[in-house]
Amino acid sequence: MKEVDTKKYYKKKINEFKSHNKLYFEKNSPKISDSQYDKIKKEILDLEKKYDFLKSDSSPSSTIGFTPSKNFIKSKHRVKMLSLANAFDIDDLENFEKKILNYLNEKINFEYSVEPKIDGISASLTYKNGIFVMGTSRGDGTTGEVITENLKTINDIPQSIANKDFPKDVDIRGEVFIKKKDFNKLKNNFANPRNAASGSLRQKNSEETKKIPLNFVAYTYGYLETDKIKKQSDFLNLLKKWGFKTNEHNTVLKTINELKNFHKKFENERFDLEYDVDGLVYKINNLELQKRLGYTANSPRWAIAHKFSADSAFSQITDINIQVGRTGALTPVARIKPVNIGGVVVSNATLHNEDEIIRKDIRIGDTVKIERAGDVIPHVILVDLKKRDKKSKKFIFPTTCPSCGSQTIKEYNKTTKKHDAVRRCINEGFDCEKIAIEKIKHFISKDAMNIDGLGKKVVENFWDLNLIRFPQDIYNLDYNKISNLEGWGDLSVSNLKYSIDQSKQISLDKFLYAIGIRHIGIENAKLLAEYVKSIKNFITFINKNKFNEFLDIDGIGETQINSLKRFFENKSNYKIIEKLSSILNISDLKLNKNGKLLNNTFMFTGKLTNMSRAAAKSLIEENSGSVVSSVNKKLKYLVIGEKPTNRKIDQAKELGIKILSQEEWLNLLN
Ligand code: IVH
Numbered sequence: 001m002k003e004v005d006t007k008k009y010y011k012k013k014i015n016e017f018k019s020h021n022k023l024y025f026e027k028n029s030p031k032i033s034d035s036q037y038d039k040i041k042k043e044i045l046d047l048e049k050k051y052d053f054l055k056s057d058s059s060p061s062s063t064i065g066f067t068p069s070k071n072f073i074k075s076k077h078r079v080k081m082l083s084l085a086n087a088f089d090i091d092d093l094e095n096f097e098k099k100i101l102n103y104l105n106e107k108i109n110f111e112y113s114v115e116p117k118i119d120g121i122s123a124s125l126t127y128k129n130g131i132f133v134m135g136t137s138r139g140d141g142t143t144g145e146v147i148t149e150n151l152k153t154i155n156d157i158p159q160s161i162a163n164k165d166f167p168k169d170v171d172i173r174g175e176v177f178i179k180k181k182d183f184n185k186l187k188n189n190f191a192n193p194r195n196a197a198s199g200s201l202r203q204k205n206s207e208e209t210k211k212i213p214l215n216f217v218a219y220t221y222g223y224l225e226t227d228k229i230k231k232q233s234d235f236l237n238l239l240k241k242w243g244f245k246t247n248e249h250n251t252v253l254k255t256i257n258e259l260k261n262f263h264k265k266f267e268n269e270r271f272d273l274e275y276d277v278d279g280l281v282y283k284i285n286n287l288e289l290q291k292r293l294g295y296t297a298n299s300p301r302w303a304i305a306h307k308f309s310a311d312s313a314f315s316q317i318t319d320i321n322i323q324v325g326r327t328g329a330l331t332p333v334a335r336i337k338p339v340n341i342g343g344v345v346v347s348n349a350t351l352h353n354e355d356e357i358i359r360k361d362i363r364i365g366d367t368v369k370i371e372r373a374g375d376v377i378p379h380v381i382l383v384d385l386k387k388r389d390k391k392s393k394k395f396i397f398p399t400t401c402p403s404c405g406s407q408t409i410k411e412y413n414k415t416t417k418k419h420d421a422v423r424r425c426i427n428e429g430f431d432c433e434k435i436a437i438e439k440i441k442h443f444i445s446k447d448a449m450n451i452d453g454l455g456k457k458v459v460e461n462f463w464d465l466n467l468i469r470f471p472q473d474i475y476n477l478d479y480n481k482i483s484n485l486e487g488w489g490d491l492s493v494s495n496l497k498y499s500i501d502q503s504k505q506i507s508l509d510k511f512l513y514a515i516g517i518r519h520i521g522i523e524n525a526k527l528l529a530e531y532v533k534s535i536k537n538f539i540t541f542i543n544k545n546k547f548n549e550f551l552d553i554d555g556i557g558e559t560q561i562n563s564l565k566r567f568f569e570n571k572s573n574y575k576i577i578e579k580l581s582s583i584l585n586i587s588d589l590k591l592n593k594n595g596k597l598l599n600n601t602f603m604f605t606g607k608l609t610n611m612s613r614a615a616a617k618s619l620i621e622e623n624s625g626s627v628v629s630s631v632n633k634k635l636k637y638l639v640i641g642e643k644p645t646n647r648k649i650d651q652a653k654e655l656g657i658k659i660l661s662q663e664e665w666l667n668l669l670n
Contacts, residue, residue: 003053010054013044018058030191035310035342038086071204072137072145078171079222081124081138083298084281084305093256093282096304100284103293103301110289112282113232114262115219115250117305119276119340120177121198123151124222127170130161137202141298149206151176156216158243166242171222174244176201179274180338182213183345192345193276215275218244231285252285259306267308268367268384271315271339278340279307310342311373314384317366320351320395324403324434326442327518328425332357332397334368334380341372349378354397354410355421363392401425403434429570430470437463439516443471447522448514449503453496461485470572471515472579474500508535509589515577519563523614526589527553530621535586539577542568554629555614596669597625601634605648606641608662623669631655639665 017040024030024037041060048054087093101107124144126134135151136144151157154176176197178186183193190196200212218239220232229235233252240246249266253259263280270277284290284302293301315336323331332351339346349370351357360383362368367387372378401408406427411420430436441459444451454474462468465485467477477500483493506514509529513522520528531553532538541547547564550556567573602620604613604627616639617627628635631651638652639660652659660668 003051006047006051007054010044010047010051010056013040013047014056014058016040017044017060024195030195030343033310033343037343038310072147072202074139074143075134075136075146076143077124077136077139077141077222081122081141081144081173081222082295082300083141084303085296085299086279087304087306090256090260093259093304093306096282097256100293100301104289108289109254111252111254111285112259113236113250113285114253114259115236115281115283116247116266116273116277117279117281117307118175118177118217118247119192119194119278120175121194121201122173123147123176123201123216125151125157125172125174126223127161127166127172129168130163130166132157132159145202147201150201150203150209151216153206153210154214154216156245161242163242165238167224167226170224172218172239172244173220173222174216174218176214176216177275178212178214180276180345181274183276184338184347186212187345192340192343216245217247219246219281230287232283232287232290233285235287263306268314270308271313271337276340276345277308279305281305312369312371312381313339313341313346314367314369315339315346317362317364317368320357320362320364322398322402324401324425324432324438326435326438326516328401328408328427328432328435330354330398330401330408330423330425332395334362336368336370339370341370341378344372346370346372346378349380351380353422357395357397361394363388363395365389365392397423399423401427401432401434404432406432428566429572430576431572436469440468440471440474442516443514444474445514448510448516449506450510451499451503453492453499470576470579472576472583475504475583504584505587506584507587507589508532508538511535511580511584511586512538515573515580517563517567519560523612523618524556524560526618527555527614529589533588535581539581542574542577554627555612555617592622592624595622595624597623600625601628601636602626602639602665603628603631603635603637603648604639604641606644608639608641611662619669631657637665 020030020032020037020040030037044059048059085096087096100110122138124136124138125132126136132152133148134146135148135157137147138144152159178193178197178200180193183190183196186196190199196212197214200209200214203209219236221235229238233250236246236250251262253262259280259282266277266280282304283300284293290300290302295301315338317334317336319335321333321335323333325331331353334349334351336347336349349368351362356362360380362380362383365388367384368380369382369384370378371381399408400406404425404427406425408423408425410423412418413420425432425435427435430439437460440463441456443449444454444459446452451474459468462477465481467481468474477496479493479497482488482496483490507529509522509526512520512528513525528538528550531550532541541549545565547561550561550564551558597620602625604616608616620627631638631648633655635652635655635657637658637660638648639662640649641662649659
């Protein structure tokens with residue numbers, strides 16, 4: 001990269017970092033996970049390491065935390081409130097210890113004070129003559145916000161301390177946090193317990209802070225005038241004696257191997273704690289050594305935070321529920337004890353299907369490893385059999401639909417000669433409540449009728465209020481009733497009305513997709529729409545039971561035909577189509593007549609990468625081209641995928657037809 005481009009890229013990353021900082025620290029509403037945030041931070045630091053011309057006042061290398069909010073009076077910390085360096089693996093720990101030994105330049109055996117790192121926000125409490133006089137947030141590390149009144153609402157913080165050995169003037173520092181069970185009640189408002197704690201603690205009005213039960217655990221000091229205390233572990237004991245809460249899992253360990261084992265055990269059991277922990281803090285226990293080691297710009301040399309994995313965690317299954325989807329699929333979902341994975345509190349994990357439960361022998365009560373990476377739905381990767389209760393019983397998957405009581409089946413696949421892994425409710429219509437709700441959600445979705453203003457939650461709400469039972473009910477809503485509902489105002493009702501009215505104008509392919517016939521996705525709906533041309537014709541096909549004719553369509557096979565037959569055997573589905581076709585204005589599929597591929601004909605041979613034939617055909621047709629099914633003079637391009645038919649290539653060569661790879665073909669379209 002050129003220097004100007006590197007600078008430009010760096011600036012972009014700094015701006016990203018700044019805007020996420022603002023969302024996180026000032027607004028308490030992060031838009032990315034902690035690990036994504038850490039990635040941005042690391043990228044900036046790596047860039048600075050590589051190119052010494054990169055510098056910014058807003059870089060994570062020169063800032064900690066956030067600029068104190070304008071809502072509070074500020075106060076300069078007597079001793080800076082620094083953050084900790086992170087270790088993610090054993091290499092990082094070994095490096096940490098090596099650096100310490102190098103710095104001290106002598107061979108010393110030291111011990112570590114090991115403390116759970118509670119995921120909350122830090123606060124500093126100043127006591128003068130045993131009286132709590134001022135409390136501050138960390139702020140940017142140098143200056144914090146004065147939040148004394150808010151901190152006074154926390155029961156764990158002593159207002160006065162009478163012990164004779166309590167220092168006359170001291171800053172006690174620790175973490176303000178919220179327990180998981182309390183967070184559960186607030187989880188619609190905050191991404192994780194830390195944001196909830198931060199949001200509550202930094203309320204302008206301390207009466208608001210009272211509403212969210214906050215806790216405080218003490219772990220260090222800022223200003224302190226004494227040299228009587230020799231060890232961090234002794235200080236933690238004193239804190240307890242003076243009336244502060246300290247963490248019950250604090251301990252002292254010696255070797256990296258001991259740290260490693262403790263970390264592993266703690267990580268695998270943390271789901272059982274009442275609060276969120278995102279790692280362990282290791283501090284050199286000897287305070288004299290701490291003093292000798294001192295600080296780098298942002299963090300002490302004598303301590304490190306050993307983080308837990310950001311994409312997996314152990315937890316315990318408390319229940320298994322069966323969800324019924326739009327196509328009747330029964331999906332088991334494990335309810336688990338909430339655990340924070342990379343900044344997101346996970347309390348459910350999908351178990352995929354019946355076969356997955358059988359294969360992994362997953363049971364209620366099991367301790368399992370949950371993975372949550374990127375946007376993938378959290379899922380169980382293994383069961384810790386050592387932790388299984390002797391009395392535990394195999395999970396019995398229901399054989400009838402938990403929503404409507406109908407029979408369920410596992411379909412037999414003729415090609416693979418295997419039964420489907422998924423069990424399904426055989427109900428095709430709207431008689432199964434759960435299926436009906438999911439069908440309506442599909443009907444309104446973006447690629448279908450695209451009725452924004454009527455989201456999934458609203459569908460559920462309207463269903464509960466008996467306002468909708470079938471898709472056509474959407475076009476006959478009682479708006480008077482809706483405008484009296486909580487959360488609905490004139491504006492939102494008129495928006496809803498508008499987007500419902502707009503959706504009445506719909507193309508045939510989108511409509512066929514919207515009615516939610518299994519195996520008729522967007523591409524197949526387009527193929528059907530092109531073939532039947534109008535909704536009237538489609539209804540005639542149903543009436544005359546002429547579905548087999550669709551076999552002529554390249555891309556439609558027996559699976560789709562059988563699904564269409566099953567769908568329309570159910571009379572309520574037929575009635576819905578009839579009703580909707582009288583309410584809606586369903587137009588023929590609009591083909592683009594001015595696309596890039598106008599007057600160009602294509603044919604495919606061989607398997608395409610990451611694309612079905614039907615999708616390739618739609619793409620060509622959307623761009624005004626056409627697809628033919630034999631090699632003749634009318635053909636302009638033969639597109640070859642994997643394992644093509646050589647005879648077709650030879651014929652094309654003979655006729656002088658251009659031969660394209662998939663990539664070359666896609667290049668025609670940019
Ligand atoms: S000591 C100079 N001890 O972790 C080091 N911090 O990234 C001061 N934390 O800001 C911190 N538990 O919010 C320390 N036992 C513990 C901790 C702890 C949680 C938090 C604290 C700090 C952050 C460091």
